[in-house]
Amino acid sequence: MNLTKIIKVADGVLLTPDIDTDIEIRGGYGADLMSDVLAFSQPECVLLTGLTNPQVVRTAQMADFRAIIFIRGKKPQAETLSLALQEGIPLISSPYGMFELSARLHKAGLPSFESNGVS
């Protein structure tokens, strides 16, 4: 699913307007534990999280995530934003909570990208 569509479904605000959102997202993954993200996610998906520190961007980069959506209208710290700009990872803020947002994206056709091991 195109990230532009995902932003629409999430009623999201793009916090990194300089980064292109015309990119293909293969699936979704939601977590607040970065180790879970690293252990159970697959590449090329979007990360839904309630965490806003710079480690979220590093984690996304290591796990080959394409974008990050902050839930419940959270805004990232300044360091997080500048790191995301540097690494070219789009950041989005959505008003919905984790369950609601996951459900909306899944219903719109975005597959779950949770896996049982490192792919």
Added chain:
Amino acid sequence: MNPMASPRALSEQEIHGRRGRPITDRDATDISRVEELSYELKVHEVMTSDVRVAAPDMPISEVLEILRTNRISGVPVLDNERLAGVISIEDIVRAMRDGKLSALVSEYMTRKLVTVLSYDPIFKALQAFTESRLGRLVVVDENGRLAGMITKGDITRGVLLALQRDYKEEELRRYRASHLFEDIISDRTTLVLRYNIKAQDFIHGGNASSHIKRALLRLGADPQIARRCGIAVYEAEMNLIIHTNRGGILKTEVEPHRITMSTVDDGPGIPNIEQVLQAGYSTASEQVREMGFGAGMGLVNIKRCVDKMEIESAVGKGTRLTMRIHIPEQNSSLQKD
């Protein structure tokens, strides 16, 4: 290629590997690179310097002919080498409206000049375009003499060329790096990357891992292998930041057939290694947990990502963690044939 290296044809896999490699974290930065370029590129690098000019005593019909044959929309007017103004299609339309195509340039030219300096960065020109709402600007040198003309099209073209140059440089860098192991002949070639990691430095946490992952991709590692190394080394780097007294050293040794990553620190040491290898066991502080770490999954994750993990520790002395990933022969251009 080094002439010392024995010539051989590239395998299908190598060619495909180079082309098919995702460049995700670099690709997207090109947008902000455009902003950088608007400061780096100078007006004289993108302007047109071979400029057609008009003279004040030239009939307007002659200017119209210059514009038509050169397919341009305006020219500067030079009065004995001195800039006197600009005459553009709009001025000529005014002359036509008055039925005075045979009038002289001096009667209809625009005398109020908007100029940019040739050594200004192009963002100055962009500002001038926005403020003046003009489509073309006269470029002057430091002595106020005509140096060229610049249009928005010139800027777009200049930026695109610069981006293409950047892209080629990165391609070349990757190409050179991926040949490192072929071009240097030794019985055993190892590339060692070493990083000093500070304790409690959460802001920079992951920077070293990010550099390692990028280096592996440049060296031609398969993206899956780079991802596995990236995750393992990131967990290990965060462990140094979270748990050590004084930080430690993160090292990655790249060889054609394997990648060995290790961390060494000088304390506090792990009292019970069996325990820390259990999923969910953690001694991390509340602050660390709030950042999404310290769930007791770090070493478990590392073990999952690498082919071999070894941990040695002595309380009061320190810990050494060694992680190794073997590169399958068919899976990497790090591998010589």
